Amino acid sequence: MTKLKRLALAAVAAAALAWPAMAANTSLTMGMVLEPPHLDPTAGAAAAIDEVVYANVFEGLTRIDSTGAVQPALARSWEISEDGKVYTFKLAGGVTFHNGVPMTADHVVFSFERAMAEGSVNAQKQLFAPIETVEAVDPATVRITLKNPFGALLFNLGWGDAVIVEPSSADTNKDQPVGTGPFKLDRWVKGDRVEISAYDGYWGDKPALASATFKFISDPAAAVAAVLAGDVDAFANFPAGEALEQFRADPRFEVTIGSTEGETILAINNQQKPFDDVRVRRALSHAIDRKALIDGAMFGNGTPIGSHFAPHHPAYVDLTNRYPYDKDGARKLLAEAGYPDGFSATLKLPPPSYARRGGELIAAQLAEVGVKLEIIPVEWPQWLEQVFRGDDFDLTIVSHTEPMDIGIYARGTDYYFNYVSDEFNAIIDKLNLTAETEARYALMGDAQRKLADDAVNVFLFQLPKLGVWKAGLEGLWENSPVQANDLTGVRWTQ
Template sequence: MNRRFGARALLATSVFTGLIAAAPAFAETKTDLGLAMSTEPTGLDPTAAAPVAIGQVVWQNVFEGLVAINEDGAIVPQLASAWTVSDDGLTYTFDLEDGVTFHNGKAFDAETAKFTIERIIAENSVNPQKALYSAIESVEAPDADTLVVHLSRPAFDLLYWLGFPAAVMVEPTSAETNATDPVGTGPFAFAEWRKGNEVSLEAYPDYWGDKPALENVTFRFIADPQAQAAALNSGGVDAIPEFTAPELVSQFETKDDFDVVLGATGMEVVAGMNNAEPPFDDARVRRALMMMLDRQAIVDATNSGFGTPIGSHFSPSDAGYEDLTGVLPYDPDTAKALLTEAGYGDGLSFTMKVPNRTYAERAAEIMQAYFAQGGVTMTIESSEFPATWIKDVFKDTNYDMTIIGHAEPLDIGIYARHPYYFNYDNPEFDATMAEIANATDEDARLEGYRKAQEILAEDVPALFLYAWPKIGIWKAGLEGMWENEPVPSNDVTDAHWSE
């Protein structure tokens, strides 16, 4: 090779090398995800224990049900592709997906589903939500792809309850070990549980549905809010779906490399009243007290502005939600007039038993100040939670007013329970809940819930304050995470990193 040709070759090589160096390196899309949770679950089987932290790890990710509840609070098909309900509402026939396998390779079929439901309603069942399925009388599996459920009474909300973590499908040979080695049909299989630290999941290669974009998901347990914030800032975790320190959110709202996503949960914070005793047996008093409170101000003062004011016992995360805060809005003058009409023009006094939980204590103090402006004296009495509060308020109904967050999804029906700590008796409301149970289609069910909300908004058996917020903070580029949380969960089946 002569010198001139060699020099040209060297120059060309240098330029080509320089172009390669200058070009951006191809970046593969990230396929792993680290999430932080405040509470470590006691086990990993949601059909055997109540703590919501169990479902927040495994529901939808590892375990699936006949149906599911989506982010909008609607019932959607899952392992049952379709279903029909008999005209009398007593027979549910489910068409099951074909070709579904559990993570241990065993097939899911009607016999498996029959085993799961019979296990829930068995006399010796330890299922935390067993009472929800009490209408189920018997179960049949006429063929591998068909499940028939017979009820003793109409219960149209059974479909909703079947979407809960407590009703996920269980493979019989793994039933006794799911608490430590969960085996489901979901897109992720259990990989490892390092007690006190984290649970790891990995994509299941033979998943029957759409494959997840993520290959590995790790749930890390960090109780302290300051430590949660530090983990986000350091890159120790990618996301915290439920950030527990509202006062620290502002530091992430100003950073371009984080997304702060605000939504609602199914938990309603309400101030319950003993409706069987004066003065709360008079609806005018209850309405007056509701109109003395500025709900948004309570949210601002107690939760740094995070939370959604509500006008009934229903969350914005529930399908069929109506904003009824305008039924009895903040109106101190009208409130005083109502109290006078009810015979309390010279004042009113009562005691609020407050569980020793920060959100409840803060809200009680704000309510006390608002009531004082209206001539109402509310004495705050601290109550140890859960033991003392449950005994005095929940069991013995030995109280005037209290405040608590009701975390069970879609639990508006508690006002039709007799007995229950509100001591509320409204035949119209009870009849409406019966209409919901007797519904034969989703439209009728949702219409029933709208009517139930409106009855409570007018009659106020409790002072409806706000829906607990879902504060999600995660790295920019992470998509597919839930904004709202109608069921306590961390569903990452659609989560992915943008390219």
């Protein structure tokens, strides 16, 4: 080897030492349309809460995976008594909360009794209604005794509303969440982002990501710009369906279209005139062209529905023809109800594009039958305060993304659309006492038909899950069986 070659090789070797291989990417910025009102999944109904903290910061006894199946979480195993009323859970060992407190069976008892208490602020308190008692058998064993057999218990315990919390942090979880999950909160810059990072003391498999940021971008055009500019790596629920073809044609990105549990409805205040008349509600259902709405607001992405039930569920009943698009039929019903010239009402629209865009189209369609709507855009905290908690609305548009949530219609005037029906409540009561699968499905069908007959709301479409993210990112959910941006299996492959 010549002296010149030896010098050249030495230079290459020195350069290799001076320029180490590029480290693998271990951070992620996820775009979200809505900012959560707070970060405590046991004290709020907003889907955006779980989209940040579910499986990331907080964990329950069970968890729901990307297919909708129940998986072990803080409970590693369980046994069910022959009569179906007693569940005995064995807890994972070595679990600590992010504040360093070791988790025991006492924390499970505290969490569930808190959710079941008379003054509970849990938005899904009915999930715990079948429970008679919760006992700590020993520090690693929990026994739950039910009032009656209840086949959906393990699934319900996988909801974000059933996560396990630590007593000393329970009252501050809204702003400073303390869970047992693989990520802990670093910072919440309100109005902009939430930052989380891997928790060193996590009891389970360590996540590939060292940190993640949830960036809040409600405007569809701004969401497109942020993805194209690389300001966000992924948008698991992309708000700009009109831009999907642009991203499909760009090899830098991956596009997926999946399903959600999001029944999108024109929600009606059933106790407010003129909507307390079923003929008026039926008229609204006849006056709306679902296909035109899906094409115009969702760019063809979405599945029409005729009741509050997901089309991908085996118990789904197709009721979309119960109220076919029929303007003359709508006018006739309004006249029978005493409104031959129509009436005026308000339509409050939260920020998501399906609501804002859909609201404009629905207002135009209803105007053709004499129903004149004043559109009132509201931000998400306003919607929660005025509409969801305050019942201060005539009509609104929202997607209900909780899984299997048809039971919300049994809450009467305690729930914002104020539907009261003894017949429907009897169906749900029977469903809650039924464990056999086919019998449960039959009752679910009865519940769907009753809601359609009463035209409780105008059932529009099942919200699709439009995902756009950078190529080389894997592990994000294509479908949303629960409200989640589960980052526990997310990693970069390039």
